[in-house]
Amino acid sequence: LCAPQTLGDRLGIANDGRRKKRKSIFGEMAEKKESVPPPDYDLNAKWDACIDLTTRRFVYSSLGGAVAGLLFFRSPVTRWASIAFGAGLGIGSAYTDCSRAFVSPSSSSSPNLAAPKVTDPSVSVSQVADE
Numbered sequence: 001l002c003a004p005q006t007l008g009d010r011l012g013i014a015n016d017g018r019r020k021k022r023k024s025i026f027g028e029m030a031e032k033k034e035s036v037p038p039p040d041y042d043l044n045a046k047w048d049a050c051i052d053l054t055t056r057r058f059v060y061s062s063l064g065g066a067v068a069g070l071l072f073f074r075s076p077v078t079r080w081a082s083i084a085f086g087a088g089l090g091i092g093s094a095y096t097d098c099s100r101a102f103v104s105p106s107s108s109s110s111p112n113l114a115a116p117k118v119t120d121p122s123v124s125v126s127q128v129a130d131e
Contacts, residue, residue, distance in 0.1 A: 050098035054091065061090030 065086020069079035 046098075046101050050094070050101065053097060054094035057090035057094040058087055059090075061086040061093075065089075 062083055063086075065083040066079070068086070069082035073079050073082060
């Protein structure tokens with residue numbers, strides 16, 4: 001009637017320890033890979049770059065404002081004001097660059113938000129220097 005199945009058959013493992021290829025219940029849908037949008041239209045990469053840029057500029061300009069406040073001002077109120085001014089400059093400049101990145105699809109208009117380049121590990125440094 002029905003051939004008895006071993007535990008290996010149920011788990012999809014061949015007798016020699018290798019896995020058998022199983023057909024998916026979804027057929028060809030499982031074999032197709034997701035299409036990746038071009039980098040100019042990849043919103044996730046743009047948001048990640050904008051959040052990174054905003055965080056860095058906020059922190060660095062706040063630190064710059066703190067140093068300037070310590071050097072030039074005596075009153076704690078004016079020192080805090082210089083920190084707030086630096087933070088505002090950082091956020092404002094990051095907002096400007098991010099708005100340019102989302103308005104225009106080409107990443108050439110915003111060099112600060114360029115996607116990181118993936119390098120081929122098989123290419124050596126001497127080959128890159130020769131080019």
